[in-house]
Amino acid sequence: MSANDTPRAYDAVIIGAGHNGLVAAAYLARAGRSVLVLERLDHTGGAAVSSRPFAGIDARLSRYSYLVSLLPDKIVRDLGLDFRVRARTISSYTPVERAGRPTGLLVGGGEQRTREAFARLTGGDHEYEAWRRFYGMTGRVARRVFPTLTEPLPSRDDLRRRIDDETAWRTLFEEPLGVAVEQTFADDLVRGVVLTDALIGTFADAHDPSLAQNRCFLYHVIGGGTGAWDVPVGGMGALTDALAAAARAAGARIATGHEAIRIDTDGRTAEVVHRTADGEAVAVARHVLVNASPHELAALTGDAAPEPAEGAQLKVNMLLERLPRLRDPGTDPREAFAGTFHIAEGYAQLATAHAQAAAGELPGAPPSEIYCHSLTDPTILGPGLAERGWHTLTLFGLHTPARLFDRDNDAVREELLRSTLAQLDAHLAEPLADCLATDADGRPCIEAKTPLDLERDLRLPGGNIFHRALSWPYAQEGGGRWGVETRHANVLLCGAGAVRGGGVSGVPGHNAAMAVLEAAG
Structure with a gap:
């Protein structure tokens, strides 16, 4: 449509076809609303996509987001999604050297096995019993808080009453988490x-x-009411493909290659100006839902941008011809890498890394964690790769704020990647480089993304994967009923920057759709 054509009117225009935008589109279309989704890229999915990043290799990696915890079963059921997750049998493995010998803490594989792993590491049952009590407490909180994410926002007092545990409330909502960690656990590795x-x-x-x-900890332990982080079958793109199919089947129109550039609204009717291959076009809507960052929302509406909150992670995708052997002879690599493999994440190491990064230096021992998607879901590997023992690895580095990359993103990325992999190699019986596959051009199958890369590729302000600082899951003074409202009555924020946003959850998309349907009576 050209700028001279008569704009078509919709009940809702949704900007951004990431998973939250698609959730909102599917709910609204199923409720009989006319819906247009505008996506600037040539595909749907946003950060929740599967792709083949290595030339000539048929392996579909969840390139950006990679695990699922916060997606409510309610959304999957409501929208009739053909989407499944698989539980990981091992929760985590953390290698360490004790008394001059390589060992580690393997959590998972049953209660008795986990108890024995704690006893080998710490010399008794004290830390394991503390672990059980602590995560028993977070589990009770999860069962009470998680169902509220798809309800209107409770007040702070209402949520406190719902949790009904003053110790848990103080631990998670009122005093720094480090207080409880240090009071509860004695072992540095367990604390980390x-x-x-x-x-x-x-x-x-x-x-x-x-x-x-x-706030970050709370969102990581309440998912699904259990805190379990599961593997998406078929990769993260399987979720967004299912959401796009559900939205289209319900009647929503999804227009890729259409970049929204301005929202003009009087609070009752809005015009969304968007750029297409043929020039600019205009769509008219009663409501506009923005599945983008609050910074992007401000740019679209002409409002003042909020304070930035920089990202602080290194994301690395790898493809291996085999899993590396470990220095710890008592642990099978297939178990160690099936859960979350913690690297340089002792409690003191984390504190040192944070202090160094806060001083403007790269951490000397960069903390990170790895997991292997293909051990739980080999379907992401093309024919023959799984049989040959190939595997994917995803590494997520901590304490690397965007400011560290300002001087030279490419050079700092390479320096950080080398030192991060060196920390991993210290616990391996063979260098990781010897296990890396090579692509069709003979290059090692490894790619790294800094916060600045994510800002460029996905328009995440400062590379922040949550779009901005995470919020408490209760109403703030002057806030809205669903946590998606903006200063414009008919413009809603349905991305990760909404209250109760962040992570692959679909919660902001669901809540924005509920706000629209409520407003319409």
Whole structure:
């Protein structure tokens, strides 16, 4: 449509065909609303996509987001999605050297096996019993909080009453998480394993007074009411493909290659100006749902941009011809890499890495964690690769804020990647480089993404995977009923930057759709 054509009117225009935008589109279209989804890229999915990043190799990697915890079963059921996840039999493995010998902590494989692993590491049952009590507490919180994510926002007092555990409330909502970690656990390695869930994509110390680490930890332990992080069958793109199919089947129109550039609204009717291959076009809508960052929303509406919150992660995708052998002779690599493989994530190591990065230096021992999707779901590998023993590896590095890459993104990326892999190699019986596959051009199958790369590729402000600092899952003074409202009555934020956003959840998409349907009576 050219700018001279009569604009077509819709009940809702959704900007961005990432998973949250597609969730909103499917709900609204199923409710009989006319829906247009505008996506600037030539494909749907946003950051929740599967792709083949290595030339000539048929392996579909979940290139950006990679595990599922926060997606409610309710959304899968409501939208009739053909999408499944598989549980990982091992939760985590953390290698360490004790008394001059390589060993490690393997969590999973049954209660007795986990208890024995703690006893071998710490010399008794104390740490395991503390672990059980602590995660028993977070499990009770998860069962009470998770169902509220797809309900209107509770007040702070309402959520506190719902949790009905003053110790849990103080631990998670009121005092820095480091207090509870240090009071509950004695072993440095165990403390570090607990703390890592508070630092994924969040640059904070265990005792940060802002409690950014607490909010991150809360979202990592409440998913599904259990805190379990599962593997998407077929890769993350299987979810967004299923969502796009559900939205289209319900009647939504999805227009890829259409970049929204401006929203003009009087609070009742909005015009969305978007760029197409043929020039600019206009779509008219009663409601506009923006599945993009709050910074992008401000740019579209002409409002003042919010304070930036930089990302702090290194994302590395790899393809191996075989899993590397471990220095720890008592652990099978197929188990170690099936869960979350923690590297340089002792409690003191995490504190040192944060202090170094806060001072503007790359961490001397960069903390990171790895998991192997293909051990749980080999379907992402092309014919013959699984039989030959090939595997994918995903590495997520911590405490690398975007500011560290400002001087020279490419050079710092390479320096950080080398030092990160060196930390992993210290626990392997063979260098990881010897296990890497090569692509059709003879290059090692490894790619790394910094926060600045994510800002460029996905328009994440500062490379922040949550779009901005995570919020508490309760209503703030002056906030809206669903946590998706903006200063414009008919413009809603349905991306990760909404209240209760962040992660692959579909929650902001669901909540924005509910807000629209409620407004229409």
